[in-house]
Amino acid sequence: MSLSVADLSYTYNMGLPTEAAALKNISFEAEKGEIFSIVGHTGSGKSTLAMHLNGLMVLQSGEVIVDGIRVGGNPSDLRRIRQAVGLVFQYPEQQIFAETVREEISFGPSNWGLSGDALEERVCAAMDLIGLDRSFAQANPFMLSGGEKRRVAIASVLASDPDYLVLDEPSAGLDYNGLCELTSLLRKMSEKGKCVIHITHDLELALEISDRIMIISDGAVAAIGSPSEISGILSDIDIKGLILPDILSLSYELKKRGRIDKITSDPSELAEEIRTASSCR
Known part of the structure; x- marks a missing residue:
């Protein structure tokens, strides 16, 4: 089973003078057990693409299929899709809302039916996995540092145990140690059979940790392949804003x-x- 995207296009402010095409016929397939990085410059359409993968944005054109279920098809399937596809936003402040770290992390799994000891175990496991000390459980997440907020946001998604983990610029705001912990986490998730969809502007990081890479520029696919394949072709193509x-x-x-x-x-x-x-x- 996989997450597949076929001919996905999206235009903001369609029909208005400010109309702007954000995605242009994007197609790819991401498999469970792999780290699939989507690399592009600021404004290339990465975040718009991310929000289509679990139905957060309504499809205009094309298809997104998660384990055989089409996003935007039967409305009753949306809950299953969002349980399968966890999305960590680029800015954790846009995702965090609870009064304590424990409440934030427990919100997802509690909505999927977990309670009591099982819920507490899931929360603690997510905190341990992301390297967040359990002493933070009663802390106000809005009072944490940027890096700590990002960890809370990631833990809140991991706690729901999604099969597909979509992370939009997860390395932003992390120091070197935090970056090492993040790459270790992503590898651990893929080794557990999860599909990690890593969205970033950092080509160097993508080349280091990915099984496959897709590069998008101005909303369109510019290249897709293994790290070695991508390394071999980038000298022959000019991609806007991509730093080698x-x-x-x-x-x-x-x-x-x-x-x-x-x-x-x-x-x-x-x-x-x-x-x-x-x-x-």
């Missing part, structure tokens, strides 16, 4: 000069390529 990692730019330059045979975004692989090429000279 330094290691990838170096790899392109060395390849252009005939110093290495294979383009890579992995530092260890590049070092090995350089050693191999040097030994053959």
Whole structure:
């Protein structure tokens, strides 16, 4: 089973002078057990796409299908879709509403029918998984730091145990340690058989952690493939606002000069390529 998108298009303010096409015939399929990153510049349509994946935005054109259930089809299916697809917003302040961290994290699973000890266990497990100390349980989430709010927002979605976890710019506001914990969490989720849809402007992070990557520019798919495939083609296409990692730019330059045979975004692989090429000279 998978989450598939076919020919998805969306236009804001349709028919008005301010009409703007946000998505243009987007198609992809994300499988359980993989990290699928969607990379694009600010304004490329990433957040609009994210809000279509669990029916938060009404479809205008195209299809979104979750485990065989079409978003926007039978209204009674919407609850099942939203239980299966958890969405973490780009700005946690837009998601958080409860008076305490415990209430925030427990809201989702309690609406799916959990209560008592089972609910408390789910809340504690989500806090542990995201690295949020249980002493925060009675804290006011609005008084936390930006990074802590983001952890609460992620934990509140994880507590509902979705099969598909959609995270919109989850690394924003995190320091280095927080980023390491986040990447570890995403890998752990995919290893548990969850599908992680990671939405970001950070190509370097996407290349590091993803099984597959889709790059969108101005609302359209510019490229899709494995990290190695994406690394190999980015030198041939110009994508608005996309910042190449330094290691990838170096790899392109060395390849252009005939110093290495294979383009890579992995530092260890590049070092090995350089050693191999040097030994053959």
